[in-house]
Amino acid sequence: MAALDGLKVVDLTRYLSGPTLTMLLADLGADVVKVETLPTGDPARQSGPFHEEESVYYLASNRNKRSLAVDLRQAEGRELLLRLIDDADVFVQNYRPGTANAMGLGADELRARNPRLIYVNISGFGTRPPGDALPGFDQTAQAMSGLMSVTGTEDTGALRVGIAVSDSSTGVFAAVGVLAALHERDRTGQGAVVEASLMESTLTLMSYQAQKYLSLGIVPGRDGNDHPIMFPQGTFKTGEGSITLASGNEKMWRRLCAALGLDHLAEDPRYLDNAARMVNRGELRQSIEDVLAHQSAEEWIPQINAAGVPCGPVLDLEQALNHPITRALDMVETVEHRELGPMKVLGQAVKVEGSEKGWLRRPAPMFGEHSIEVARESGVGEAEIHSLLATGVIADLQHVPHDPESTIDAAQ
Numbered sequence: 072m073a074a075l076d077g078l079k080v081v082d083l084t085r086y087l088s089g090p091t092l093t094m095l096l097a098d099l100g101a102d103v104v105k106v107e108t109l110p111t112g113d114p115a116r117q118s119g120p121f122h123e124e125e126s127v128y129y130l131a132s133n134r135n136k137r138s139l140a141v142d143l144r145q146a147e148g149r150e151l152l153l154r155l156i157d158d159a160d161v162f163v164q165n166y167r168p169g170t171a172n173a174m175g176l177g178a179d180e181l182r183a184r185n186p187r188l189i190y191v192n193i194s195g196f197g198t199r200p201p202g203d204a205l206p207g208f209d210q211t212a213q214a215m216s217g218l219m220s221v222t223g224t225e226d227t228g229a230l231r232v233g234i235a236v237s238d239s240s241t242g243v244f245a246a247v248g249v250l251a252a253l254h255e256r257d258r259t260g261q262g263a264v265v266e267a268s269l270m271e272s273t274l275t276l277m278s279y280q281a282q283k284y285l286s287l288g289i290v291p292g293r294d295g296n297d298h299p300i301m302f303p304q305g306t307f308k309t310g311e312g313s314i315t316l317a318s319g320n321e322k323m324w325r326r327l328c329a330a331l332g333l334d335h336l337a338e339d340p341r342y343l344d345n346a347a348r349m350v351n352r353g354e355l356r357q358s359i360e361d362v363l364a365h366q367s368a369e370e371w372i373p374q375i376n377a378a379g380v381p382c383g384p385v386l387d388l389e390q391a392l393n394h395p396i397t398r399a400l401d402m403v404e405t406v407e408h409r410e411l412g413p414m415k416v417l418g419q420a421v422k423v424e425g426s427e428k429g430w431l432r433r434p435a436p437m438f439g440e441h442s443i444e445v446a447r448e449s450g451v452g453e454a455e456i457h458s459l460l461a462t463g464v465i466a467d468l469q470h471v472p473h474d475p476e477s478t479i480d481a482a483q
Contacts, residue, residue, distance in 0.1 A: 073100025073426040078253075080161040081106060081152070082136065083176070085113045087209070087235055088269065089165035089193050090132040091242025096161070096249065097135035098419050098430055104445055105133060105436065106152060109142040109466055112438045122411060125435075132242075133435035134406065134416055139446075140439030140466040143174065147464045152176075154449045157185050161249055165193035168203040178264045188262040189252045193245055196270045212237035212269035217291075221280055224295040241272040301345055302352040303327065306385055308360050312368035316359075317381040324348075330378035331362045408434040439466045 078101040082093040090105075090113070097103040107113050118128040139155075142148040156162050162181060164171045171177055171192075178190040192198055195207015196215075205211070213219050213231050223230035245267035252263040274281065280291045280299060291299055298304035298317075303324075306313050318324045321344070328337040336342055336358060341351045348355055363371060368384055375382035386394065392403055402418040414434055419427075442465045446456050459465045 073430065074423045075426075076100040078102065078161065079159045080104070080163065081155050081159045083152075083162070083164040083166075083171075084193065085165065086115050087128075087132055087238035088207075088241040088245075088267075089163050089191075090115070091239050092191070092193070092245040092249070092267075093136065093163055094132050094134060095242065095246045099423060099426055100430070101161075103136040104155060104441075105136045105138045106155070107138055107140050107438060109140055109148075109463065112138070112140060116438060122414075125408075125411060125437075130414075130416070130435045135430075135432050136436055137433075137441035137445060138436035138439055139442050141442070142464050145462075145464050147459060147462070149175065151446065151449065151451070151459070151465070153181075153184070155445070156181055156188065158449070159185065159188060160253070161189045161191065163191040163193065163245075165207075167206055168192075168194050168198045182262055182264075186261055187256060189249055189256065189265060190262065191245060191249060191265045191267070193241060194266075194268045197268045198266060202268070202270065207269050209235040209237045209269065212273050216270055216273035217277055217280070218273050221277075221291045221293055221299070223293045225293055227293070229293070236276070237269040237273045240276055241267050241269050244272045244275065297352065300349070302348045303355060303359060307356070307363055309363040309368045309371055310366050313385045314363070314368045314371055314375070315381075315383050315385060316375070319381075321345075323380050326378045327375065327380045330375050330380065331359065333358065333362060404431050406431050406434045409437065409440075437468060439468055442467045 075096055078096065080093055080096055080101050080103040082089065082103050082105045084090055084093065093101075093103045093105070105113070111117065113129060113133075115129040115132075116126050118126050120127050122130065139151075141151060143152060156176075162176075164176065166174075178192070181190060182188050194203070195212060196202025196205045210231050213236065214229070216237070218236070219229040219231055222232060245265060248265040248267060252265050256262055283289050283291055283300070294305075296306040301319055304317050304319060306315050316327065318327045324342075324345075325337045328334050336355070340347070342348045342355055372382050372384060384390075391397060397403060400418070403415055404418045405413050405415055408414045411434075416431070416434065419430060443456055443460075446459065446465060451459070456465075460467065
């Protein structure tokens with residue numbers, strides 16, 4: 072039995088932050104119903120590039136879920152959603168603050184109906200002024216949290232991280248909040264509201280960089296691939312390719328010197344401790360790379376690791392996903408998609424004993440793929456299902472309308 076088997080989640084989220092949260096719960100066994108508003112569903116479905124006609128962006132964060140396509144502008148559609156929520160353990164939404172309340176889906180209303188409900192608000196900048204007025208987008212959060220200010224070099228200027236790290240990390244932090252609220256519910260019998268935002272998540276990721284400012288008043292700059300407080304730690308050029316080095320303490324520093332035949336540098340007053348090495352890291356980098364130039368990255372990596380200094384290659388994504396370590400960790404899995412056939416997806420980052428086998432139950436669902444199934448489970452009779460389909464309140468794969476207009480703001 073999976074760790075979260077029996078947990079029912081109603082997912083009214085779009086794009087990445089919310090879907091990441093609900094995917095993590097689904098991967099651990101929760102039954103996640105992805106409620107998608109007609110006529111077009113999750114806007115991520117329209118984001119390229121596409122695997123045939125399916126959005127890669129959408130496929131990446133919606134596996135193990137079921138899709139209900141419903142028109143929430145119609146009373147019957149909203150009533151169906153409320154029936155789902157009445158029987159749910161967790162409800163998640165990431166609309167712009169105030170939108171869910173305007174839809175009649177605020178925390179107070181839903182928890183009055185279902186006191187055991189865990190209600191999750193995901194936003195860009197929180198639900199309090201002034202952040203509640205801002206839409207939540209990953210790059211905005213990266214910029215406003217200070218993350219971009221410490222990424223890149225003085226030459227490049229501020230750079231965004233190459234993935235939507237603010238969105239993704241918010242999904243992870245929100246998952247921790249949900250699990251904590253479920254544990255508390257076991258003691259009290261009462262649900263709770265869980266709040267998470269892109270700004271809070273990204274500020275939390277700033278970690279020691281933020282503490283450096285809070286404790287010392289130092290505003291961090293851009294160090295490129297060098298570690299901001301330790302050296303030598305970062306990427307270094309070899310005769311062919313680059314390597315990463317992590318000499319995180321004095322013992323490792325001396326071991327690195329020995330491995331490179333630079334024992335004399337261990338006694339050099341310019342490099343006697345980490346503070347001195349940070350001041351003189353330009354000269355020290357040149358001395359290290361002069362030696363590394365005599366061999367390739369492939370030759371250096373085992374030698375330096377054997378000396379007790381962490382060292383690895385700098386891989387592109389193709390190399391990373393095909394690496395023996397990646398295969399050993401089961402981080403690439405295959406699932407059968409009804410239109411795309413066998414499809415590779417990323418594996419689980421966290422494996423819980425007893426939940427590892429059979430965790431990949433289904434790929435990201437097609438729009439409305441499970442509408443009839445979910446309606447039946449909610450107690451809707453066959454005649455009513457036929458009526459809901461005929462009037463466009465719900466849609467399945469054969470009855471998806473193509474109305475270009477939508478009255479619900481899709482921005483977070």
